[in-house]
Every structure is written in structure tokens, then in C-alpha cells.
Amino acid sequence: xxxxxxxxxxxxxxxxxxxxxxxxxxxxxxxxxxxxxxxxxxxxxxxxxxxxxxxxxxxxxxxxxxxxxxxxxxxxxxxxxxxxxxxxxxxxxxxxxxxxxxxxxxxxxxxxxxxxxxxxxxxxxxxxxxxxxxxxxxxxxxxxxxxxxxxxxxxxxxxxxxxxxxxxxxxxxxxxxxxxxxxxxxxxxxxxxxxxxxxxxxxxxxxxxxxxxxxxxxxxxxxxxxxxxxxxxxxxxxxxxxxxxxxxxxxxxxxxxxxxxxxxxxxxxxxxxxxxxxxxxxxxxxxxxxxxxxxxxxxxxxxxxxxxxxxxxxxxxxxxxxxxxxxxxxx
Numbered sequence: 632x633x634x635x636x637x638x639x640x641x642x643x644x645x646x647x648x649x650x651x652x653x654x655x656x657x658x659x660x661x662x663x664x665x666x667x668x669x670x671x672x673x674x675x676x677x678x679x680x681x682x683x684x685x686x687x688x689x690x691x692x693x694x695x696x697x698x699x700x701x702x703x704x705x706x707x708x709x710x711x712x713x714x715x716x717x718x719x720x721x722x723x724x725x726x727x728x729x730x731x732x733x734x735x736x737x738x739x740x741x742x743x744x745x746x747x748x749x750x751x752x753x754x755x756x757x758x759x760x761x762x763x764x765x766x767x768x769x770x771x772x773x774x775x776x777x778x779x780x781x782x783x784x785x786x787x788x789x790x791x792x793x794x795x796x797x798x799x800x801x802x803x804x805x806x807x808x809x810x811x812x813x814x815x816x817x818x819x820x821x822x823x824x825x826x827x828x829x830x831x832x833x834x835x836x837x838x839x840x841x842x843x844x845x846x847x848x849x850x851x852x853x854x855x856x857x858x859x860x861x862x863x864x865x866x867x868x869x870x871x872x873x874x875x876x877x878x879x880x881x882x883x884x885x886x887x888x889x890x891x892x893x894x895x896x897x898x899x900x901x902x903x904x905x906x907x908x909x910x911x912x913x914x915x916x917x918x919x920x921x922x923x924x925x926x927x928x929x930x931x932x933x934x935x936x937x938x939x940x941x942x943x944x945x946x947x948x949x950x951x952x953x954x955x956x957x958x959x960x961x962x
Contacts, residue, residue: 655688656858661709662694663843664795666888668899669735669815671880676869678883685861696767705729710851711862715769716841717932723947724938728849731948732863733918736842737909740813741770741833744820748827749808758787763807766792770811776935780838799823814906818898840928842906863952867918871957874904912959919950
């Protein structure tokens with residue numbers, strides 16, 4: 632779909648000041664996980680009052696996995712959310728009414744980690760092992776695709792429910808053999824396990840669907856197009872500001888979220904900018920989807936999973952709210 636820069640610019644100008652006496656709209660945004668560096672732009676924009684100025688009273692909630700976020704937005708419980716795009720397509724195929732308006736991870740952040748000292752050299756050694764992650768983790772949802780790609784039986788592993796915060800300790804203690812995690816925290820694991828750390832990135836084995844994206848409930852979008860345009864404008868601007876200088880964004884995040892360590896968040900953000908960068912986000916617009924890639928992602932999901940309700944992929948995403956003058960910086 633074409634970018635409508637003039638529409639976005641006019642919406643951004645209209646959002647600068649909330650008309651006197653106008654009531655701000657309450658909007659709930661559910662994240663894919665607990666807040667970390669990749670969510671800092673939302674917290675930064677909220678701290679700066681950008682959403683308020685746009686007439687959006689934004690509430691940000693921690694999530695419990697992309698699957699849960701996609702279902703929650705698709706059902707209209709939350710108006711806006713963040714979720715892994717392949718998981719969103721699966722949810723939409725099950726009836727979830729969700730539309731992506733901006734991608735954050737142009738490259739898949741998915742990866743599996745293990746300890747080499749446990750006798751695992753790569754995915755071929757996964758059968759008979761346990762994988763620990765939360766029930767709604769996107770990598771668990773997409774596991775059959777990974778298994779087929781690397782040539783192992785999808786039923787050959789045992790999944791163990793592990794919270795996001797317990798992945799590292801569970802791997803270290805031997806409670807699980809393998810864990811899934813985003814590339815964001817790669818440096819933390821390298822420091823913890825050193826040369827004993829085993830890792831495979833999904834994108835390196837040829838599985839590279841779009842990752843985390845901003846999604847909106849379809850009915851909410853249909854009835855609140857101007858509000859969604861304002862939200863997208865603020866959010867795209869916030870991500871661009873954080874790419875330019877992440878420190879104010881991390882400060883905003885850590886003021887509102889406890890238990891985060893600054894240097895780890897800096898490392899995460901550096902990895903995140905890698906994931907945000909591709910030919911489309913650097914030449915078309917920061918956050919823009921490539922139609923050919925979205926077609927391929929839909930075919931991938933349609934091929935490997937049972938879509939109860941097939942749909943037109945063009946109904947699952949839009950670039951219309953993005954300002955094409957804001958581009959991702961090439962790395």
C-alpha cells in the first residue's frame with residue numbers, strides 16, 4: 632500500500648494541540664513481553680507527553696507472549712498491542728481481528744539457546760530435550776515451522792513452562808536444556824555462559840518472517856482512523872528519536888519500569904537496531920512493511936499451519952499511517 636505522507640503530516644499537526652475542552656481517548660496497549668529496551672520509545676513518547684498532546688490517554692500493560700497479545704487485540708480487549716507478526720497472521724487465521732500498522736523488527740529476533748556442555752551442538756540434537764519458555768511464546772507457536780525447516784520431528788521435544796525472567800536461571804540450573812529468546816538479550820547470555828553458549832538464529836536458517844509489530848484492533852481502526860493515525864505518527868517519531876539517541880528513551884523506560892539494568896538495556900537496544908534495519912525501513916520508511924515479504928510470510932503460515940479462516944494478506948497490515956520522510960538509519 633502507498634504511504635500517505637500528507638495525511639500523516641496533517642494528522643501530526645492536528646495532534647500537536649488537543650482542542651480546548653476535548654476529551655482524550657483512553658487507549659490500552661498490551662506489550663508482547665515485560666517492558667525492556669525495545670519498548671522504550673513508547674515510554675519515552677508517553678513521558679514527553681506526545682500521546683497526551685495527540686489526544687491519547689495511553690495505558691501500557693506488560694504482556695505474556697505474542698500469542699496472548701495478538702488474541703487480546705484481535706478480540707478488542709486491548710485496542711493496540713505489540714506482537715510477533717507471524718503469530719498475528721496465525722491469530723488472524725483463527726478469527727482475530729487485528730491489523731498491523733508498523734513493524735519494529737524487520738528481521739526475526741527469534742533464536743534458541745543451549746549449553747554446549749550438555750552435548751547439544753545444534754538443532755539436530757534437540758530431539759529428546761526440553762525447551763523452556765512461556766506458553767504463549769511466539770517461538771512455541773511457530774515451533775512446527777522451525778522443526779520442519781531443520782529436519783526434526785515437531786513432537787520430539789518437551790516444552791516446559793518458564794517465565795521470561797526465569798529462562799536464564801532455568802538453563803543454568805539444568806531445569807531445561809534449551810530456551811527460546813529474542814536476539815535483544817544476546818550479549819547478556821554471552822557474558823553469562825561465554826564459549827559454552829550455543830545459539831541459532833531463525834533468520835540464519837532461512838526462517839525470517841517479520842517480528843514484533845504494532846497491531847490495532849480492526850474494529851477500533853475502522854471507527855477511529857484519525858486517532859490511529861496520530862498514534863502511529865507519535866510512535867514512529869519516538870522510534871526515530873530513540874535511534875538517534877537512546878539514552879533519554881532508556882531513562883524514561885527505567886523511570887517507569889523497575890528491575891532493569893542500564894548497560895544491559897543499551898546492549899539490547901544495539902541489537903534491536905540491527906533487527907529494525909532492512910532495505911524497506913531504510914529506503915521507504917521506518918516501520919514500513921514490504922508487500923512481497925508479507926505475501927511470503929502469509930504463504931509460509933498457510934503452508935505450515937492450518938488457517939481456519941484464510942484471508943487476504945493486504946487486510947492484515949497497512950503502511951498508510953507512516954511518514955516516508957522518517958527512515959531507519961542504515962547500520
